[in-house]
Amino acid sequence: MQEKGTISIHTENIFPIIKKFLYSDNEIFLRELVSNAVDAVQKIKRLSALGQYNGDLGELRVEVAFNEEKKTITISDNGLGMTAEEIKKYINQIAFSGATEFMEKFKDAKDANEIIGRFGLGFYSAFMVADRVEIESLSYHDGAEPAHWTCDGSTEFEISEGCLAERGTEITLHINKDAEEFLNKNRLQEILDKYCKFLPIPIKFGTTTQEEEDGVDEEGKTKYKSVTVDNIINEINPIWTKAPADLKDEDYFDFYKKLYPFSEDPLFWIHLNVDYPFNLTGVLYFPKLKNDFEIQRNKIKLFSRQVFITDEVKDIVPEFLMLLHGVIDSPDIPLNVSRSFLQADSNVKKINTYITKKVADKLAELFKNDRKGFEEKWGDIGLFVKYGMVSDDKFYEKAKDFVLLTNTKKENFTLSEYKEKVAPEQTDKDNNLVYIYTNDLAKQDAFIQSANKKGYDVLLMNSPIDNHFIGHLENKQEKTSFKRVDADVADKLIKKDDAPAHVLTEEQSTKAKAIFEKAINKPAYKVELESLNPDELPVTVTMDEFMRRMKEMAAMGGGMSFYGSMPDNYKVVINANHPLISRILNEAEEDVQTKLSKQAFDLALLSQGLLTGAELTEFVNRSVNLI
Ligand code: ADP
Numbered sequence: 020m021q022e023k024g025t026i027s028i029h030t031e032n033i034f035p036i037i038k039k040f041l042y043s044d045n046e047i048f049l050r051e052l053v054s055n056a057v058d059a060v061q062k063i064k065r066l067s068a069l070g071q072y073n074g075d076l077g078e079l080r081v082e083v084a085f086n087e088e089k090k091t092i093t094i095s096d097n098g099l100g101m102t103a104e105e106i107k108k109y110i111n112q113i114a115f116s117g118a119t120e121f122m123e124k125f126k127d128a129k130d131a132n133e134i135i136g137r138f139g140l141g142f143y144s145a146f147m148v149a150d151r152v153e154i155e156s157l158s159y160h161d162g163a164e165p166a167h168w169t170c171d172g173s174t175e176f177e178i179s180e181g182c183l184a185e186r187g188t189e190i191t192l193h194i195n196k197d198a199e200e201f202l203n204k205n206r207l208q209e210i211l212d213k214y215c216k217f218l219p220i221p222i223k224f225g226t227t228t229q230e231e232e233d234g235v236d237e238e239g240k241t242k243y244k245s246v247t248v249d250n251i252i253n254e255i256n257p258i259w260t261k262a263p264a265d266l267k268d269e270d271y272f273d274f275y276k277k278l279y280p281f282s283e284d285p286l287f288w289i290h291l292n293v294d295y296p297f298n299l300t301g302v303l304y305f306p307k308l309k310n311d312f313e314i315q316r317n318k319i320k321l322f323s324r325q326v327f328i329t330d331e332v333k334d335i336v337p338e339f340l341m342l343l344h345g346v347i348d349s350p351d352i353p354l355n356v357s358r359s360f361l362q363a364d365s366n367v368k369k370i371n372t373y374i375t376k377k378v379a380d381k382l383a384e385l386f387k388n389d390r391k392g393f394e395e396k397w398g399d400i401g402l403f404v405k406y407g408m409v410s411d412d413k414f415y416e417k418a419k420d421f422v423l424l425t426n427t428k429k430e431n432f433t434l435s436e437y438k439e440k441v442a443p444e445q446t447d448k449d450n451n452l453v454y455i456y457t458n459d460l461a462k463q464d465a466f467i468q469s470a471n472k473k474g475y476d477v478l479l480m481n482s483p484i485d486n487h488f489i490g491h492l493e494n495k496q497e498k499t500s501f502k503r504v505d506a507d508v509a510d511k512l513i514k515k516d517d518a519p520a521h522v523l524t525e526e527q528s529t530k531a532k533a534i535f536e537k538a539i540n541k542p543a544y545k546v547e548l549e550s551l552n553p554d555e556l557p558v559t560v561t562m563d564e565f566m567r568r569m570k571e572m573a574a575m576g577g578g579m580s581f582y583g584s585m586p587d588n589y590k591v592v593i594n595a596n597h598p599l600i601s602r603i604l605n606e607a608e609e610d611v612q613t614k615l616s617k618q619a620f621d622l623a624l625l626s627q628g629l630l631t632g633a634e635l636t637e638f639v640n641r642s643v644n645l646i
Pocket residue numbers: 051055056059096098099100101109110113114139140141142143188
């Protein structure tokens with residue numbers, strides 16, 4: 020019995036086009052064929068369980084083997100098999116039907132996955148790497164005849180009697196010249212590790228190697244023999260398929276090590292498990308954060324029924340959780356998932372919402388049950404939490420009860436604890452709460468000390484997200500504003516009615532101002548006299564909070580270019596009550612007055628790291644002379 024036929028595609032030789040188009044991603048042929056084999060094995064298992072197959076299941080497995088000499092890769096399984104009729108139906112009509120459609124639309128497809136997914140080219144992807152593909156199959160049906168099918172990648176196929184004696188399917192690819200890289204143990208192992216490591220049916224990978232034999236041949240050369248090694252490459256029950264109650268912490272740590280061999284232990288994890296309204300399982304880990312966020316991104320692996328799909332999970336996982344690690348498995352996501360699918364699919368949006376909620380719940384639970392442990396981890400999780408609060412309102416609502424503010428003394432407070440702590444000292448005359456913060460402990464030390472002296476607490480806000488976080492809290496929390504500690508002199512940070520009295524007369528004030536303006540002689544520095552505590556510094560340089568923020572936003576490209584083009588403007592606050600100011604006023608020589616004023620001004624700059632270059636050299640020389 021032999022039959023020839025023509026696959027019902029109207030366009031001849033579309034394969035070269037598809038091959039070329041898919042070239043960059045051609046390794047996925049193995050994923051497609053192995054997952055078809057796994058499907059076939061699972062189907063026979065199911066038929067057997069349903070009593071529709073009464074034969075012996077045998078040891079269910081899938082095998083991948085290659086032969087370098089014959090240039091073949093073979094994928095075989097003892098699944099349900101196919102009759103000749105079924106091959107014609109499933110392979111010729113179904114697997115090839117997508118190709119016709121493909122021809123019409125391939126122009127607007129963006130990547131290989133999109134094409135394969137949209138046009139159902141799973142089996143068909145074999146032609147990306149093979150000149151000819153053969154199928155040997157024996158169906159599980161009683162009395163079925165073995166079938167053989169071969170196709171050279173044109174629209175012609177040939178079907179004849181097959182030679183398989185046992186149930187299952189064997190697919191042989193005759194690898195083409197451009198794809199010979201796949202006739203290599205390491206390369207195949209790499210692909211299997213990537214896509215098939217957690218498949219639910221044992222995958223054997225057979226390689227044939229030459230080993231030295233004892234003794235030598237007639238010509239005195241070492242004898243070799245061929246040895247075939249079969250290794251099972253996958254773990255059939257990875258932890259995300261198990262119930263959390265059956266797992267120990269060790270199991271989670273071990274699995275993490277398996278996924279990311281050189282990483283430090285994760286901080287904690289969340290085991291995901293939903294079956295309504297969509298199916299999803301997985302384990303998400305909170306890693307220890309490194310400074311370089313980019314290399315930590317895109318570490319979540321997306322699976323569909325234990326077949327690896329991609330680590331581009333952008334639309335499934337909320338942006339603020341992109342630094343998490345781990346796996347997500349959802350059968351609702353097709354194998355050949357494409358970006359456009361993810362964006363359009365309504366389940367994806369629900370998955371995203373679900374993950375956000377689970378993460379918030381887990382954090383709330385940690386906070387509630389182990390506050391100390393939570394605080395210890397805050398350095399790593401704070402960034403996620405703040406990012407989440409800024410970008411997702413639902414997350415904000417949950418996180419506002421456990422987000423921590425840390426002060427310069429490394430004490431942690433929740434929002435409500437902090438409010439209670441600072442309200443007595445840091446409420447201004449209009450009944451607004453003013454939170455004071457620093458983003459640079461070293462540079463702003465003098466300001467922090469002054470603020471502490473006044474009884475103000477200073478928060479440390481130095482993570483990359485803090486600017487946004489501060490803005491967001493100001494929007495959300497009523498009558499609360501943030502001021503950077505160097506936004507004004509300590510006495511003026513929080514406007515109160517009790518300004519201390521001025522010791523200078525009107526005339527002295529005007530004179531002092533003139534002396535400093537002359538000594539500083541820079542338009543960007545605006546001199547002002549304030550009546551501060553005598554033990555505050557004689558001169559302080561500040562930049563207005565509003566102005567600084569606008570400039571920072573402009574610098575980050577957030578509109579406001581008007582502010583970006585403005586020069587830096589500083590306020591030079593002269594402490595009218597400081598004894599040095601009286602001394603300068605009492606100096607007879609103008610020259611000395613200028614020198615002392617300049618010195619006091621430079622000291623202010625110096626304390627903020629603003630004194631550099633030639634000005635710093637001049638300051639050092641002047642200081643030496645003064646000594
Ligand atoms: P899909 O897997 O999405 O159905 P494929 O193109 O990968 O599309 O496969 C087409 C069909 O061919 C499958 O649905 C299945 O019926 C059949 N098939 C492919 N490989 C095998 C196999 N190893 N054993 C049994 N049937 C198979």
